[in-house]
Amino acid sequence: MLPNFSKIQNLLSDRIYRTIKEKIRQKSGAFDAPTVSLFEGDSLSVLREDGTYDESKLSKMEATSIIQKEQLANPNVAIGETIEALSEQLANQQVKVIIGELEKTPNQVDSGGKFTIETVFEALEKIRIDFIDGQASMPQLVVSPQLFASARDIFIASENDPEIKKRFDELMERKRREWLDRESSRKLVD
Amino acid sequence: MIERVVENWLISAGERSYQIPFCQALLSRGQKVLHSTRHCAMEMGKDIIAQDSDGHIHVYQLKSLKGGRLTQSAYRSDIAPQLHPLVLGKPVHPSIPEGAKVKAAYIVMSGDINEEAAREIDDLNKTLAENNIQTSIKTITFGELLQLFIQNLHRFAPAEPRQAKMFLELFLADGTGAFPKEKLWRLLESVFHFEKKPSETELREALSSSALISTLALSNFQQNENWFAEFEGWTVYLVALLRFAEAWSLSDEEISVELDIALAAMFGALEGLAKELCSRETLFEGHALADSVLLNFKRPIMLGMASLYLIWAERLNVLPKDHTEKLFKFIREQYGKISFWGESAGPYILANLLFMRRAGYDNMVGKFLCEVMDQVLTRNGRHSQFPMPSPYYGFEECLLSLAGAPDQAIEDDFTHSSFLLEPILHLMVENGMRDELTARWAQITHFSLRSFLPASSYDFLSFRAKQGNNMTRIPKMTESWTALMEATSKLGGGRKIDFFNKHPYALAALLVAMPQRLNSDVGVYLFRSFEPPPKEGSAS
Numbered sequence: 001m002l003p004n005f006s007k008i009q010n011l012l013s014d015r016i017y018r019t020i021k022e023k024i025r026q027k028s029g030a031f032d033a034p035t036v037s038l039f040e041g042d043s044l045s046v047l048r049e050d051g052t053y054d055e056s057k058l059s060k061m062e063a064t065s066i067i068q069k070e071q072l073a074n075p076n077v078a079i080g081e082t083i084e085a086l087s088e089q090l091a092n093q094q095v096k097v098i099i100g101e102l103e104k105t106p107n108q109v110d111s112g113g114k115f116t117i118e119t120v121f122e123a124l125e126k127i128r129i130d131f132i133d134g135q136a137s138m139p140q141l142v143v144s145p146q147l148f149a150s151a152r153d154i155f156i157a158s159e160n161d162p163e164i165k166k167r168f169d170e171l172m173e174r175k176r177r178e179w180l181d182r183e184s185s186r187k188l189v190d
Numbered sequence: 191m192i193e194r195v196v197e198n199w200l201i202s203a204g205e206r207s208y209q210i211p212f213c214q215a216l217l218s219r220g221q222k223v224l225h226s227t228r229h230c231a232m233e234m235g236k237d238i239i240a241q242d243s244d245g246h247i248h249v250y251q252l253k254s255l256k257g258g259r260l261t262q263s264a265y266r267s268d269i270a271p272q273l274h275p276l277v278l279g280k281p282v283h284p285s286i287p288e289g290a291k292v293k294a295a296y297i298v299m300s301g302d303i304n305e306e307a308a309r310e311i312d313d314l315n316k317t318l319a320e321n322n323i324q325t326s327i328k329t330i331t332f333g334e335l336l337q338l339f340i341q342n343l344h345r346f347a348p349a350e351p352r353q354a355k356m357f358l359e360l361f362l363a364d365g366t367g368a369f370p371k372e373k374l375w376r377l378l379e380s381v382f383h384f385e386k387k388p389s390e391t392e393l394r395e396a397l398s399s400s401a402l403i404s405t406l407a408l409s410n411f412q413q414n415e416n417w418f419a420e421f422e423g424w425t426v427y428l429v430a431l432l433r434f435a436e437a438w439s440l441s442d443e444e445i446s447v448e449l450d451i452a453l454a455a456m457f458g459a460l461e462g463l464a465k466e467l468c469s470r471e472t473l474f475e476g477h478a479l480a481d482s483v484l485l486n487f488k489r490p491i492m493l494g495m496a497s498l499y500l501i502w503a504e505r506l507n508v509l510p511k512d513h514t515e516k517l518f519k520f521i522r523e524q525y526g527k528i529s530f531w532g533e534s535a536g537p538y539i540l541a542n543l544l545f546m547r548r549a550g551y552d553n554m555v556g557k558f559l560c561e562v563m564d565q566v567l568t569r570n571g572r573h574s575q576f577p578m579p580s581p582y583y584g585f586e587e588c589l590l591s592l593a594g595a596p597d598q599a600i601e602d603d604f605t606h607s608s609f610l611l612e613p614i615l616h617l618m619v620e621n622g623m624r625d626e627l628t629a630r631w632a633q634i635t636h637f638s639l640r641s642f643l644p645a646s647s648y649d650f651l652s653f654r655a656k657q658g659n660n661m662t663r664i665p666k667m668t669e670s671w672t673a674l675m676e677a678t679s680k681l682g683g684g685r686k687i688d689f690f691n692k693h694p695y696a697l698a699a700l701l702v703a704m705p706q707r708l709n710s711d712v713g714v715y716l717f718r719s720f721e722p723p724p725k726e727g728s729a730s
Contacts, residue, residue: 014597034603039582039706041642041658049635049664132572185667186632188624188674 020083027087061097063089095142115147117158121171128182129175136172191354192347195361196339196402199409200300200332201257206458207405207412208300208335209237209252210451214401215338216240218394221248223447225285226454237298239285246293247286249276250330255301257332262306269297277318277325291324298330339402346381346399353380357407365410366476368586369419371426371703374407375653378430387438397448400430417463418495421456425703426653428452428696432689433651442689449689456699457506460499467496468516486529487589493524494538494702497545501720502695504548521545525558530565532579532588533610536708537701543617544698544720552722556618560626563614567633570608577604580640581705609706612639612663613713619678620717624671631669639663641709647687650707681714694719 025035038044038058045055065085071078102108107126111119120141130137143151158164200208213223221240224247238250251273253260260269273295286292297303297311308329315326330338348357356373363370381400388396404427411419431448434440442449467473473492474481481488496517503509521542530539539562546555570577579588579600590598615634618627627634641661649655690697698716701708 011597018597034605034607035601036607037580037582037602038660040652040654040656041644041660042656043659045659045661047661047663049666055659182667183632186635187668188628188631189668189670190672 016079020079020086023083024087024090027083027091061090061093063093065089115143115151115154117154117164120154121167124171124175129172129179131176131179136175192343193336193340195358195406196343197336199361199406200336200339202413203256203300203409204254204413205237205252207254207409208339210455211339211398211402211405212250212252212298212335213238213447213451214398215342216248216250217447218342218398223451226451241287241290242293245287245290247290249273249292249295250298251296253297253299253301255299255332258301260297260299260301260303260307262304262310265297265303265307265310273297273327274314277323277327293324294326294328296328296330298335300332300335302331303329342395342398343402346396346403348377348380348403350380353377357403360407361409363410365412365414365416365419367416367419368584369408369411369416369422371422372653374404374423374426375430377403377407378427379653382430382434382437384438393440393444396434397431397445400427401448401451415462415466417459417466418491421459421463421495421699422703424452424455424459425699428456429651429653429700429703432687433648436648436651436687442692453693453696456696457499457502460495460502463492463495464499464517465513467492467520468513484589486527487531487585489524489528490530490535490538490542491585493521493528494535494541496521497538497542498695498698498702501541501544501548501698505695518549525554530562530569530578531585531592532581532583533566533608534579534581534584534588534705536581536610536613537698537705539610540613540701540708540713540716541698544716547717547722548720550723550725556621556623556626559614559618559621559623563611563618563630566608566611566614567630567637570604570606570637571633572605572636574605578608578610579604580607581609581708584705606636607638607640609640609642609708611637612641613708613710615639615674616678616681616710616714617717619674620714627671627674635665635667635669637665639665642706643709644707650687653704678714681711682718683711683715 041058043055043057045053047053063086065082067078067082071081109119109122109126111122124139127139129139141151209226213226216223216238221242223238223240225239227237237252240248240250242248251269253269276292276295303311311327311329318326348354353376357377360370360373360377378400381396381403384392384396404423408420408423411423428449431445431452435442435445472478473485473488500509500514500517503514539558543555543558546558566578568574576592579591579602583591583600587598587600591600611634615627639662641663642655643659643661644650644652644655645657645659649658690700694716697712697719701712
């Protein structure tokens, strides 16, 4: 065999896979959700504060990308392409799961395939916003590639629209009051 | 390969090292072990007392010769004074049934016997026969002992390359660090794996092999008197036994000797650690300078182990007067100096709470519960830089990650998430700490209360359960004390493993080796199993 140095190879491959994993997490739409490892069991459940309970079996999410030997002449490009391919596949799967879960809740906004500022307001009305250290903890917005350009244009246009800004400020003020009410309800009673 | 390993081990083994596999070997030969000494002051000259199928008693005196020879002078000074009364007079020992006769007294040695000593034993046996005394003295030397150990091992020896590697890694470990318990678990899992219910012979062979494999895996740790490692190793063995029994519906009676052997080994290790804690001038171990950085993180372990020893010894009614007070003092000295490395510290905290409860330190129970809850709320709160990892991460993993060791980072997010918070919450409710919980409720509601609920007792006894639910409970923002009390009152009855009802301290020990099994139900169960002593003047 040709000279081989497996110790450093193992270290490098471990680092490469860690980098790929982290980049995919950032790009694939894992959003701001915290990462939690599961070490055992076959199901997940949540008992919410309102008493609702959901249980689901664990399911596998997987993606495939093959790096051809010829591509290794330029490993950085090969790794970049792999990250793109895997994150797209995983993002699609994750969005499907999220949409599936959302369909079970009343938190849906149907904008008829168009993205408008009304869609944004309607969505914000439906969700809970917390204020951490005085700042609103705003949700992450994920749009499909098809709607990305129009969504970006709408946000740029809205920034200079005093009417929309006023509506937004009023909404946030209401959300702040709701948050204060929520915070003051955190107590142990008889 | 396995024969060489056993041979190498036996050459250097002390009596304590080969006592457990020797008991197992006797069991596989159809003898019932009535007594196996803990090598303490109550030895009474007999290491092992067994009864054969005809009801005859066999007494075994173990002697470590490290591959050398038993000389006549060693026989006369060390062995004869203990064995002769047994064969010449009526045997007196609590475990020997009334009227039972000693058929033979054996000198079991990890070496050979020289000619003079052998002749002295022969002469004594002739005298016994001439006087119509039915008892004789026999010897089991190195070769026979080796044969006895390996005869049952072939079928279950780690043969598959990965298992053999794992076994050798354990056997060759220097024995001064943490015990790689998951490796032993995997080895025992393969010994105890059967496609269909094992026959009586298979059962005995598997049990005998598992004890020897555990002994070999722990040999260097035992030689170094690495008590904590030894304790964890024998606890893994106990849990593997219980899981095997659960899988094939074996009753505790069917494996009672094995369970007793495991419990004795665990307690022996705890006792060793307790004695060492009492005699130590400093608590540093290994590289003192480096260990000084770790000391406060190690304190919960020492505190928990000392506590577990005390509650266990109290149950067995063997609390030694000479070091009980010293241990109480040691425990009191640790408070205010401890740091938690992660949520796998939970079982040590619980053991200490159980001790304080039994010792009647009511105020300290409440104070410690508050201290632990505040640690969780702060360390896993929003602004914490070093949240406590979940119980699935052990001492070394947590501290390597905390120290920023390359490629050791724990990537999970533990902010506002805790496995320990819910059990602590319920223990506070059980302890009637309403005011303390009211003061902390707003903070608690920001947390996800996580737990793992194994699907069955078999899963509960698995190092990593295949079936079970990863549960997340979001506390109600406005909660009522009455509802909390009701929820707590329903806890504590979920674990239907009868063995733990008889030996609740063994459940506390299981949690030390498998901290992921600590949940509210188990925590409350143990809390109730160690009730405070009745107050002076109260009706008993």
